[in-house]
Amino acid sequence: MGKTIMIVEDEQAFHDLYTMMLEDTDYEIIRAYDGDEALAKLEEKKPDLIILDILLDLVTGDTFFLYIKGMPEYADIPVIVCSSFSEKAYKNLKEMDPKLVFLEKPFTKEQMIEQIQAKIG
């Protein structure tokens, strides 16, 4: 079994598309539909990468991001943020984690795979 990717995304269609996108790879995928679920699943297993939709309900994506970056045991997990907005809108997140990668919607499969590989190979 390869590395683990946690996808935090509130729309089912995106989960379906990510799954199809990554079905030829041997990444293990953990799905979470909101920030609360993601936090619960983090405790079960620490992923190697998190793909995060920033406009989440309940615990919003950016709150979730700030939370994991504040926790020593999770702070080192690389994060790819997918958002309808450009990187400029999230200056504060970038300041907190300079290695943070932004993918502005709509992005291509190639762009996503490229970023995942750059982070965890």
Add this chain to the structure above:
Amino acid sequence: MRTMVMKQTSLEYRNPENAPDEFEAKMLTQFKTTSGIEPTWGEDVDKEGNKTIRYILPLYIKEDCLPCHGKPAYEGELDITGYEKEGYEIGELRGAISIAAPASHLDAIIKTNSLILLIIGVVTTISVIFLTYLLIRKFIRIPLSHTVAATKVIAKGDLTKRVDIKSGDEFGELAESFNTMAQSIEEKTRELEKTTHNLEIANEELRGLDKVKDNIIRDVSHELKSPLAQLRLALELWGEGIKDGKKDKDKEELFDGIIKDNINRLNKTIESILELTSLEFGREDYDKESLQLRDLVIQVIKSSTLLAREKGLTIKSVLPEKLPNVTVDKQGINRVVTNLVDNAIKYTDKGEILVSLQQKNSGLEFLVKDSGIGINIPQEHHYKLFDRFYQENVATPGTGIGLSICKTILEAHGGKIWVESDGKDKGTTFRFTLPIINEKESSVADS
């Protein structure tokens, strides 16, 4: 001279003891030459050199004096005391009674009297000063200090303070003027506070509008870009499959679904934006007619039943007959009721949805109550649900514009809409009211 001496004296004395001294001789001469002089006080120095007070009372011949001092009946006639009668006539000066008293005694009396006078003077002065103080205190200081105290209180910001002086004098007038002034200041301050408050509200609204603008941009961006992203990925993956010559029916159905859903979503977003914009700018023409709201609601429930049944929900309705008509734009109100009922179905996974209609005061109240996800924001933020694009749960399809449209339509009918919820997963109740306008009023309003 140690004691007081009183004697009779005369310029024509018969007894040598009655011979006048210098003071008496001078006074007697004056009495004699000038008739009608009153008894006279004077000062003198006695043989020992002591100051003496003198008093001399002239004695003029009266009828009673004549037997001894009148004309002799014969030369050498003697009176009863043995002296020769002198031959005086009535009114002539015979002599005087002279009193001489030591001045030292009188000085002492004068000194004592002066001391008493001084004490009386001092006591009187003090009393006058004290009384004056009391009077000033009662009539000037106290009213003045009340006024000053009131001024200080007002200066500190308590504009309700008034002076309670009803004396009718200048201070009363001053107090009255002061109270009038204070009241005027109070009123002006209230007005100013009201204006400031209104300005703050206006400012807040402007800031709110700014935020609304930001939110619109954010939401439009999300509502357009998210479906676009899904479309792009779906088409890309589908295209890859076609290129590789793979045929996977399940995947194709999934892609088909995603593409159709997202095209619908994009279309709905764009329509909502156009609709809301036209509504807010008043371009929407309302074609009002008098109708039974009950009929309209029943129609909506009928068309939503299928949707509810698909989710295993039941719609219960309490719609009394014979409610008054309302004068509304049928299409607009139909849109409102449909939107509220559809929302209830959309946000409820199990249980039932209650739709009711009842007359309340001068209006009809429509209610739709569900047992769904409830509202997870505090009561004071519930109004946000009626902001355009606000969507509490972005996971649920829809643009969040529907409630904003409902509000706009209802307000154009003189109605209002509000929401109640006990919190997350505790269901939601939407209510709106529409005024009942009778035919007469309606025609007046139209004209």
